[in-house]
Amino acid sequence: MVEGKSKIDIRKLTQDQIRGHLASMGEPVFRAKQVYEWLWKKSCTDFDHMSNLGKSLRDLLKQSFAINAVSVRQAQHSADSTIKSSFVLYDGNIVEGVLIPAPDRMTACVSSQVGCSLTCKFCATGYMDRKRNLNADEIYDQVVLIGKQAQAHYGQPLTNIVYMGMGEPLLNYANVLASIERITAVDGLNMAAKRITVSTAGIAKMIKKLGDDQVRFNLALSLHAANDRKRNEIMPINEQNSLRALAEALKYYYAKTKNPVTYEYIVFNGFNDDLTDAQELAAFCKHLPCKVNIIEYNPIAFADFENASADKIDRFADHLRKKGIITNIRRSRGKDIDAACGQLAIKETEKPLA
Template identity: 80%
Template sequence: MPAHQKKDIRSLDLAQLQQHFTTLNEPAYRAKQVYQWLWEKSAHSFGEMSNLSKDLRKKLDEQFTINAVTVNQSQISTDHTIKSSFRLYDGNIVEGVLIPMDDRMTACVSSQVGCSLTCKFCATGYMDRKRNLNADEIYDQVVLIDGQARANYKLPLTNIVYMGMGEPLLNYANVLRSIERITAPDGLNMSYKRITVSTAGIAKMIKKLGDDQVKFNLALSLHAANDQKRNEIMPINEQNSLKALAEALKYYFSKTKNPVTYEYIVFNDFNDDISDAMELARFCKHVPCKVNLIEYNPIQFASFINAQADKIDIFSGYLKSQGITTNIRRSRGKDIDAACGQLAVKEQAAL
């Protein structure tokens, strides 16, 4: 069978794989062995599956493909951050980042090739959205970045953030399936509490997270607690107003009891005033939350610049005075365009 007609074996769940094995007159436990190779051992070829007969491996190879993701190119920052471009089976490229810190190793992974949301401060927003990533492509990024952490820093991954290219909640099913495989005992067996999914704010999908009673962490890229300002930098806010987001977050919290993290990039002379901090503090009253204040990382398409350090400190101080847990996040990997908002495959960016 030509390669393009073969089915992606990782698109099947265990029950579907077992059903296929009955048609091959193979015992069901063989399907479990293959599933273990795919998801626990991260095999990228049937030839690696050494406890299967050569005949069965040949049959699988004739009928299925493993759409393995590969590292296309990597760069290491002066602060030891590693940015990689990953090549997908169809030739598309996405980017992911390993962020090493004293107490953790974090993988930042992509969920889409490009993005449709056109946020004005984000390099990915200037790319066309080409397609969603499959669950196994997201999973492969985690495995590859974990390999980089072990090879370069002798430590395994501890955390995963879905903050790379794309809007995770516009690829809902594949994102949730990837997290299921990453956290499953017969997958990578990582803790839900070590995983954060970041959204630009799609109210109905935040409610769906509540309905599905997800166990991972949710972060909202807020960046302004004022509809006029948020509309200006995040067109999605025109259909997902702060009022709609507040209602969705209340619903989400009522179902999951998970606090929310608000990501807030502080732009010079745009959203860095004490009045902006007061608006943000009011928004924080809707659900239990914490705030990450983030340094802005300039991109070639936009004219925003980072707020002054003293203004960020005053902003942070006000939030803390209101009893809001607040962290100032310093940029990592800025010198290799690996920092927040800088991910974009250069040849795919739309000028």
């Protein structure tokens, strides 16, 4: 049995709900605010460490509630200073997250699902089964733990968070938004929403929902082809979410939020790397204010794709820039420890605990 299974997961409760539980226990309701601050502002995962609560109350909390904390199972350090961590969850499942240090920023890349159901042909996670969604607190814990690594190894706090790890964030919509609410809340980690980017493979109805919810964080679309035939080939999700449907959803999203969108585009050698592909991408960019991040492909054992040459990538980017499109070339980080974009997958040595 999972420890604490019969107990209430306290981080699934609102402050008002905690207040109600404490009242039913005969405890002063003002304690609810203290408990809530320990959980979310101070990132406490042990009731015994809640030092301004009396021992009797701490014991009562331990009897009634569980804090299903995430822990670092293994951390790997890349030659380029990237740190990849495998995180063990309360039920023994494992996800991965990455700290990406740069001169001007410290970025945490976090996962939103155990595995993934979208089967993108170039992504290692896509070859794993999706076991379950992460809870909001499990996503939050990844941010906290990666933030501690940033402080410990580089003496810097996190500046940015990207939901670009394992899983499709928009298929775990409620928990992803709940995690961002706690990360950005004044009584949470108090990070600015504009420092957070959620990346999706492209689910049109959920992109529209982001617009309806008028989210303040950034949205990135993993595009990789602006041609339905090619995108269907590498991203089966496109068969139900065509480029036309995505364009309509993105225009709706922009009309509601006024947030520009980032398109992520891996340039695969001999597949989507010629002038026609660049022209199709430029045409897709006309739908709304946007920028393009061209990403190096990081080889995985399951696929035969190759990264385009540096010259081809530069020519591709130059064509977009000449069309007035803001275009950045993102160099891979953490390749040597399989921490780069598209490489996150649980290895044999990282399988869930028995």
